[in-house]
Amino acid sequence: MTNRKSKNEPEIPHMKSGSSNNINGSQKKAKPKKDKKPLTPEQKKLKRQRIVAWVLIVCVSIGILGVTGVGALTVKNMKNAPALKKDDFLTQSASTIFDKNGEPIYNTAAKKSDPTTFDQVPQSLIDAFVAVEDSRFFVHGGWDVPRFTKAALSNLLDSLRHGSISFGQGGSTLTMQLIKNQYFMENEDAATGVNRKLQEIYLSTKLEREQVLSKKMIFELYINMINYGVPRTMGADASAQAYFGKRLSEINLTEAAFLAGVINAPSVNNPYYSIEAADERTKEVLYLMNYHGYITDEEYQLAKAVRVEDLLVESSASEGEMFEYQAFIDVAYQEAQELTGLDPGKVSMNIYTSMDPTVQKGIDDFQNRKITDLNPSMIDEEKNEYRPIQVGSVILNNRTGEIAGIVGGFDYNGAFLHNRAIAKNSSPASVMKPHIAYAPAFEYQGLATSHVFLDAPMNYRGTDILIGNYDGRYLGQVPLMMAVADSRNIPALEATQGTIDTIGNEKMVEYLNKLGFSSVSEDNFRPGFAIGDGTFTVSPVELAGANAVMFNDGNYIKPHTITRIEFLDSDREPYVPSHTATPVISDASAWLTTRIMKYAVDSPYNPVISPVRRNYPVFGKTGTNKYDNETADATGVPRNAIKDRLMITATSEYSIATWTGFDSKDKKNPYFIDEYGVDEASQNLTGKLNSYLLDLIEESFGTGDDVARPGSVADIQHILGTFPYQAPVEGMDQSLLATGYIKRDFLKLAEASPKDLSALSDHKVMMNQKGNKFNFDIKMATYPDASQLTVAPSTITMNYPSGGTVDGKRLYDPSWLFGAVRYKSEIRVDGKPIAESMTEGPNQEISVTIENLKGKIEACSYYTFDKSTGKKSNVVCTSVDAKEISVSVPSAGTAFNDFVEQMVAAGFSRDLIQGNYVLEGNKYKSVVSADPNILGKSVKPGDYSGTTIRVNVTDLEITASGDYLRSNLKRAADAGYLTVDTQGKASGVIDSFTVDGVAMSSFRLSDHEGSEVVVNFK
Structure with missing residues (x-):
């Protein structure tokens, strides 16, 4: 590769001879403060693994015994150690990777590598590696006892906390890392990990003691074989060319620090992935170089001021x-x-x-x-x-x-x-809702795909943290399928919490582990994982x-x-x-989950x-992850x-x-x-x-x-919005039915029923008698939930946990099928209802014929539904003694026959009511007076038990004189008390008459009631 220099590359001071030769790192300075980053909790291990951690790490930690001591403790492990051969380090092997058809797609020999000899390595890179990886490299015998012991003790604490052997704190020398890279790979198994660590120590000390490789060769091989984060590239020189466009011998101090630092996490510290991480790691290495005396304070300040991104050339x-x-x-x-x-x-x-x-x-x-x-x-x-x-x-x-x-x-x-x-x-956001929220709900709660949730304001349980939906709305009742397709958070959390309540946290965590999410533990699990809680990645x-x-x-x-x-x-x-x-x-719950995922694709909710x-x-x-408001406000993100x-x-x-x-x-x-x-x-x-x-x-x-x-899946039809699912009622509105699928083990329909009724606390009964009837005035306690007294509307009002309300859609309410709550009272005789009243309000009025009130009388009240009166609350009854009921005695002018019937109905004895006819007025059989004088008064029949009631009743005098149309005879005839033959003439002055064939000039109607009278007119 042609040497290239970044056009923005700053001038970096080269190492001073005094600082570059400080191989032993004798100068001491304050140790850097390390930022403690929270560790991701791992699965808890068994108690025996903690014991293994104690025993094995303590044994390793006794480094002060020296190589011989460790060898004595681990003879068995040494016998199993790989044979140490110089050629293993000098000979490169190659592997081939094939596709599914057996065709080669890659050979490891294709990695770009420009091996560098120790003499070609700049002193700054040697100092950087030694400072950060192995500060006593040039003086120890392959194993740095103090450093390893300190690291092992730190690892002991981590091991006991996490239940498995940990070597996370390092402690390995460059020699040990070379051995590890050549012969071993990382292994998380506790016993094997310790055995291999002991073998690394053994082989490292043997390598240097027997001078299989010199210190310079160890360093040279190490920097030539490790990964610096450049694809298909090995070694420091090839990596320097890839990052900085220059040979290794030409790099400056900051570049050397970067190369030494990137290797502990090549992906994370890669500047093309995270320039922030690369800068931070480079500064850590520079600090350690200054701490160990390899660079002066001035060199340290100048070098750390240089940004890594200004040193980079364009990537391949x-x-x-x-x-x-x-x-x-x-x-x-x-x-x-x-x-x-x-x-x-x-x-x-x-x-x-x-x-x-x-x-x-x-x-x-x-x-x-x-x-x-x-x-x-x-x-x-x-x-x-x-x-x-x-x-x-x-x-x-x-x-x-x-x-x-x-x-x-x-x-x-x-x-x-x-x-x-x-x-x-x-975090998975909403993408795992079918798998974490609903699949377990199908499995353990027996939910059907036709289930209905209430999408209402709610907090995370035990907190005041309000849970929202992506659109900031709460929709009310929503079918499960829609809840998935529209990615509603509240239904998903309801389903998850329901499963946790059913099977417990431990089994829920076990389920997630089996799904492949091994990092989930009882310590870190939260119900919010179902909707992409940020701690779950x-x-x-x-x-x-x-x-x-x-x-x-x-x-x-x-x-x-x-x-x-x-x-x-x-x-x-x-x-x-x-x-x-x-x-x-x-397989049933798995298949049900595929149904909701198919609907999520086919439905119109998510473009x-x-x-x-x-x-x-x-x-x-x-699934979509968004910035929370706090982060958005702090960073300027919308x-x-x-x-x-x-x-x-x-x-x-x-x-x-x-x-x-x-x-x-x-x-x-x-x-x-x-x-x-x-x-x-x-x-x-x-x-x-x-x-x-x-x-x-x-x-x-x-x-x-x-x-x-x-076959483990069944069809189900039930009343919409019920759970446990209720069987349809014959003749009900079909729009209130839901159909779906359910795990067959849970296919069981309950009898359709309305909501539970509140208990009736009391009722008050007042009684009075009017005529031949008793009137019961009953006042029931007001129903506690006034909203149940009317048929529910198509909207539902939902409460915020902290106050306030919001309206959503109602898909079903029992009142649509069973009616609203009603007040109902019954009058019972010997336990059987003889009269009843059902009203929308608490006041009842029931009239009962007095003659029906014979036996044990009760006024009973309860709450019920206007379309389902068989469903009732508790029943409150008040016993009534007919004899103790105050009755109204008919007043004067009442027809005697009615008087008798009313008195008998009120509880008086018919045999003790005696009538006495008196000529008074122009009415017949009207009550005039009584002895005792009770007419028109309110009395208790029991007070007159055995008392004869003497009643004066009007009688009529019929005379054979006067105008017929104005006569008592005409009145008696019209009332049907007499049959009158007017001999073809219905008007005029009476001359005479005969009564049942007997001529009379006058008679009392009471003596001849029902007789035939023939009238002769003048």
Whole structure:
């Protein structure tokens, strides 16, 4: 590569001889303060692992015993250590990676490397490496006992906290790192990790004690074989050319510090990924160089003032240098390391993968911006902003877990090592709602796809943090399918919390672990994970693996790229990974989840997902992460600005999981997606990319079918909005019915019923008698919930936890089927109702004929429904003694027969009522007076038990004289008391008459009532 110098490169002072020769680092200065970064909690380990951590790390920590002591403690481990050969370090091996058809796609020998001898290495780089990696490198014997012991004790504390062996605090010398890079790979297993650490110590001390390699050779080999974050490039010299456009011998102090610092996390510290991280790490190295005396204070201040970005030349990607299939190769290479514990760059292997060349070639075209519609503008000219939108995606076989293609990001041809398909770029937002919220709800709560949620204001349980929806609205009652398609947060949290209440946190965490989210623990799990809680971060490959479960009968297979590994330079047996399916959820709940994801694609709610619609079944879900108001206000980002987007798209056979967003971690000036600008949002990169990837799947594998429905799923029809689900009522309005699917184990319909009625606390009964009837005036206690006294409207009023209300839509209310609450009272005799009243208000008036009140009398009240009176609250009854009822005695002028009947009905004895006719007035059988004098008074019949009531009743005197039309005879005839024959003449003056054939001049009507009278007129 031609030497290139950045046009903005500052002048950096070269090392002074006094400082550059300070090999032993004897000068001491104050130690730098390290910012403590919160660790992501890991899964709790078993108690025995903590014990192993104590024993093994303490043993290792007794470094003061020296090499011999450690050797004595670990004789068994030393016997199993690899044989130490000088040629192992000097000979390079090569491995080949193959696609699914067995065609080679990459050979590790293709890495660019310009080995540098120790004499060619600038002193500044030696000082930088020694300062940051191994300050006593030139004086120890391969193992730095004090440094290792201190690190081991720190690791002990971490190990006890996290339940597994940890070597996170370092302590390895350059010699140990060389040994590790040559013979070992990282291993998380507790016992193996300690054994290998002991073997590293043993081999490192042996390497230097037996002078297999000199110190200079160790340093030379180390800087020539490590990864500096440049794709397909090894070694310090080639990396210096890639970053700075100059040979290693020409670099300045800041550049040396950068190279020494980038190696501890090449992806994170890569300046093309995060210039902030690169600058920060470079300054840390410069500090340590100053601390150990390798540079003066003045040199330190000058060097740290230089920005790394001013030293960089354009990346190879911007020059058009392309590496075919690189995104997939990177993942396969890393997977081979994890599976074998060996580095394919040092141990010759044939690595066979699942990569589909057609799919990955199409992906490479996209990554290299050859697809015009999928190359979003990153320049907002109006706002004069540069927004480097990025992507990461995975195409996964649902049945096998094999990865067919990987999108590592735009320009993934040498510019970046950060593979966004496997990086945990962000929280899942809403994209995992079907899997985290609803699938477990189908499984453990027995929810049907026709379930209805209340989308109402709510806080996270136990907090005052209000949960909102993406649109800032609360809709009221929403069907589950709509809640998923429209990505409502409240229903998802209701479903999640319901599952937690049913099975507990521990089992919920176990479910998420089985889905492939191994970082979730009881310590860090929160219900908010269902809606993309920011503390829960995922990668596209994790999303694809979790999604595939729903299309694989509820079984999880870890996503992978490798199908077979053959070892070329050894007698090792070929390695064939065993990817056993782990049951996660029932096939019923998995299938139900595919239903809601299919609806999410087919429904009109989300335009972002519309590009993936096809004429065959497609399933999916989207997710959007936005900046919170606090961050937006602090950084100047618009409120609700979008940080990133995610989308899952699936056929019955393949899953696609995609992330779009920004790599920048600059919290002071964050990038955001302009929802109305020229970038990703308006072009819908997420949706269009998944559509493009879907086309690639069709080209290689054909179209998908719908997912076969298992026998463990049942159809269900129930009353809308009920849970437990209620059976339909015959003749009910069909619009109030819902149909869906449910796990067959939960197919059970309850009898349709209205809401529970409140208890009736009391009623007051007043009684009075009018005529031959008793009137019961009943006042019931007012119903506690006045809203239930009317049929519910089509809107529902919902309360904010902190006060205030908001209206939403009501899909169903029991009052629409059973009616509103009503007040009802009954008059019962011997327990049987003889009269009743049902009203909208609490006051009742019931009239009962007195003669019916014979037996045990009760006035009973309760609440009920106007269309379902069989449903009632508790019943409150008041007993009534008829004898104690005050009755109104008929007044004078009442017809005697009516008087008798009313008195008898009121409880008086008929036999004790005696009538006595008296001539008074011109009425017949009217009550005149009584003895006792009770006429017109209110009395209790019981007070007159056994008393004879003597009643004077009017009688009429009939005389054979006077005008007939004005006579008592005419009145008696009209009333039907007599039959009168007027001998053809109905008017005139009476001359005489006969009564039953007997001539009379006068008679009392009471004596001849019912007789026949013949009248003779003058």
